[in-house]
Amino acid sequence: MTWQPYHIVFRLRSPMHIGSGSVGNIQRTRPYVTGRVFWGALTMRIARNNQIHESVSESVYTDIGEKVHKWIACTYFYPATLTDDGVYKILWPWDKPDNFKHRLIRSYASTALDYPMQSAAEALLHESEFISPYTLDTGKPVFLTGYIFVNDQCEIDWKSALQKLQFGGDRCYGWGDVKLERCEPLSNNNVLFRGMAAFHGNEERPVISPNDKLLLLAHTMAKSVNADGDIEPLVGREWRNNGQAGQHVGFTGICFTPGSILKQAANFTIGNFGVWQLIE
Numbered sequence: 001m002t003w004q005p006y007h008i009v010f011r012l013r014s015p016m017h018i019g020s021g022s023v024g025n026i027q028r029t030r031p032y033v034t035g036r037v038f039w040g041a042l043t044m045r046i047a048r049n050n051q052i053h054e055s056v057s058e059s060v061y062t063d064i065g066e067k068v069h070k071w072i073a074c075t076y077f078y079p080a081t082l083t084d085d086g087v088y089k090i091l092w093p094w095d096k097p098d099n100f101k102h103r104l105i106r107s108y109a110s111t112a113l114d115y116p117m118q119s120a121a122e123a124l125l126h127e128s129e130f131i132s133p134y135t136l137d138t139g140k141p142v143f144l145t146g147y148i149f150v151n152d153q154c155e156i157d158w159k160s161a162l163q164k165l166q167f168g169g170d171r172c173y174g175w176g177d178v179k180l181e182r183c184e185p186l187s188n189n190n191v192l193f194r195g196m197a198a199f200h201g202n203e204e205r206p207v208i209s210p211n212d213k214l215l216l217l218a219h220t221m222a223k224s225v226n227a228d229g230d231i232e233p234l235v236g237r238e239w240r241n242n243g244q245a246g247q248h249v250g251f252t253g254i255c256f257t258p259g260s261i262l263k264q265a266a267n268f269t270i271g272n273f274g275v276w277q278l279i280e
Contacts, residue, residue: 035274229260
């Protein structure tokens with residue numbers, strides 16, 4: 001069983017909201033695309049591509065989702081800008097976080113309407129943060145860069161699905177629209193994120209190791225990991241059979257957040273939703 005890594009770059013074409021809880025009436029966004037969000041977008045698109053002339057049932061989504069878990073793994077996707085030399089410069093959210101927010105994060109206020117009263121519905125005014133499709137200081141286009149790892153036994157058409165993805169919330173309003181800019185196999189050196197990590201193939205799951213900066217670049221299961229950083233319970237709403245969309249809350253585990261720093265070198269497998277698991 002072997003895994004082929006691909007470098008993937010999307011151009012962000014509309015505001016993008018990756019849910020990260022709320023503070024008061026402010027719906028916060030994460031500053032990156034999580035593996036769960038990528039998995040959900042890819043699963044939805046593959047399922048709909050396969051069912052062009054009929055509605056997609058719950059069982060089809062479930063089946064495709066399990067196949068994506070089995071045959072495709074991913075990193076998280078981070079915002080980047082394109083330099084004059086044609087290099088995608090990643091904007092790490094933990095590197096000068098105030099500057100990151102100033103350059104990329106804005107918010108949009110809205111409310112539900114009470115149509116009989118012809119007024120705003122009471123207590124439903126909210127403000128949604130989003131990642132801007134253009135940098136707010138220089139007006140440069142914003143890209144999303146990351147990697148996927150495809151099993152040599154993969155039987156789903158993931159390449160066509162990459163052409164038409166939407167990430168995050170408020171997609172019915174056009175948010176989260178992306179355009180595929182690059183999908184290229186990695187060379188033999190298997191260096192990720194311009195040297196921030198390396199990929200090791202020919203395993204049951206893809207294996208990744210951070211470079212000498214020892215930065216965790218995805219949520220990482222906290223058990224047995226010796227690191228400095230924030231810890232959070234990683235959860236997400238799911239659609240289970242015989243239920244309704246978003247009613248089930250899936251719990252992945254207690255994780256170190258991206259940007260945490262390891263105290264010693266280590267190797268990790270990339271599991272479902274792009275979550276890292278320490279190889280002990």
